[in-house]
Amino acid sequence: MNAVPNSTDWAAVRADFPVLTREVHGKPLIYFDSANTGQKPEAVIAAVDDFYRRHNANVSRAVHALGSEATELYESARSKLARFLNVRGDELVLCSGTTFAINLVAYSWALPRLKAGDAIVLTRMEHHANIVPWQLVAQRTGAVIKVAEIDERGQLDLDQLYSLLTPEVKLLALTHVSNVLGTVNPVREICREARKRGIVTLIDGSQAAPHRPLDIAAIGCDFYAITGHKMSGPTGTGALWARREHLDAMPPFIGGGEMIKEVRFEGTVFADGPRRFEAGTPNIAGFAGLGAAVDYLSALGMANIEAREQALLSRFTDALKQVPGLRIFGEAADKAAVVSFLIEGAHAHDLATLLDLEGVAIRSGHHCAHPLMQHFGVPATCRASLAYYNTFEEIDAFVTALTKVRKLLA
Ligand code: PLP
Numbered sequence: 001m002n003a004v005p006n007s008t009d010w011a012a013v014r015a016d017f018p019v020l021t022r023e024v025h026g027k028p029l030i031y032f033d034s035a036n037t038g039q040k041p042e043a044v045i046a047a048v049d050d051f052y053r054r055h056n057a058n059v060s061r062a063v064h065a066l067g068s069e070a071t072e073l074y075e076s077a078r079s080k081l082a083r084f085l086n087v088r089g090d091e092l093v094l095c096s097g098t099t100f101a102i103n104l105v106a107y108s109w110a111l112p113r114l115k116a117g118d119a120i121v122l123t124r125m126e127h128h129a130n131i132v133p134w135q136l137v138a139q140r141t142g143a144v145i146k147v148a149e150i151d152e153r154g155q156l157d158l159d160q161l162y163s164l165l166t167p168e169v170k171l172l173a174l175t176h177v178s179n180v181l182g183t184v185n186p187v188r189e190i191c192r193e194a195r196k197r198g199i200v201t202l203i204d205g206s207q208a209a210p211h212r213p214l215d216i217a218a219i220g221c222d223f224y225a226i227t228g229h230k231m232s233g234p235t236g237t238g239a240l241w242a243r244r245e246h247l248d249a250m251p252p253f254i255g256g257g258e259m260i261k262e263v264r265f266e267g268t269v270f271a272d273g274p275r276r277f278e279a280g281t282p283n284i285a286g287f288a289g290l291g292a293a294v295d296y297l298s299a300l301g302m303a304n305i306e307a308r309e310q311a312l313l314s315r316f317t318d319a320l321k322q323v324p325g326l327r328i329f330g331e332a333a334d335k336a337a338v339v340s341f342l343i344e345g346a347h348a349h350d351l352a353t354l355l356d357l358e359g360v361a362i363r364s365g366h367h368c369a370h371p372l373m374q375h376f377g378v379p380a381t382c383r384a385s386l387a388y389y390n391t392f393e394e395i396d397a398f399v400t401a402l403t404k405v406r407k408l409l410a
Contacts, residue, residue, distance in 0.1 A: 032390065085241060086215045092239050154329065178372075234290060320339060320402075
């Protein structure tokens, strides 16, 4: 697909995704699980294929042509991502995804700094990837974790959040967009408040980067983590953006090749900047694919994608509200196209299993957000999450399937 005009032909965009043409249990696939992982367009699949067919070599270590091409593909993914996020490439650590990115901050920034008496503030709506690393840090340092709560619509209670930002707090780590509720947090305002109080901020951008224009420089955070597989890119790719002052002050987290200037048995001089955190052979083919994914999303335009997904969300929410006994979890004023729900009398897993037989892929479970489930007093919810390649017809077919399945379970 080439440059996309303003009046995007969404049917043509959808046709770029080979998997969306398949059938499941004899029914056309309705893939409503993009918050889990996004589907990949032909351009991304082709970039990975092309890497192995034509360019396969390791990065940085070889002077031969293939080695230079592989290095060029890997580095161009960094510069494309940097442009996409509006940050400097020399502040962007390429890694396997958000989980690694947050652990890198936990082990390399927090662990050497935090001590007993310090505090870390998280929110009720965090993914386990933005909870467990901080618990490990807290256990080792004696720091404590405090939690910002949500209101009945699934929005952060900002007054309560700001009341937690006391002088002991060294880090505020929160998600940009909730993977369960769809809530879009006002991260710019929150980071401004944290900064006023000298508190370092980390934003988990896993569910934001695929769905809306991002300007990390404008957000004003200290760390921002993304994961490539939710951005129409390959699994095992992602990045951590960190302010250069932090990167320069952080010791390496994992040691090995690629991250050094010189190694002697007496000691090692580490590479500067992001490379100090990129030990070992990276997922080069994956980053070739992520570069293609960034090109693809950029050609579509993130504002365009956001508008499309908001239109889908609006139709989807209206339709779900007509289903008797259906409860939606999360109705924030600013919300991404993620809808968690339950139907009275039906277990989430039963609903998802029966929907699968109708060709519909949604997620059921705790969505790696146990504390949020505890808040709502439920063990699990169903979660339908949409992306720009979904259609209004799929929404109608989904509601028909849900109505049928609901009757079976009633
Ligand atoms: N944070 C959020 C909000 C997520 O939705 C996810 C994935 O579901 C993650 C973190 C973890 O991402 P990954 O497993 O790609 O590292």
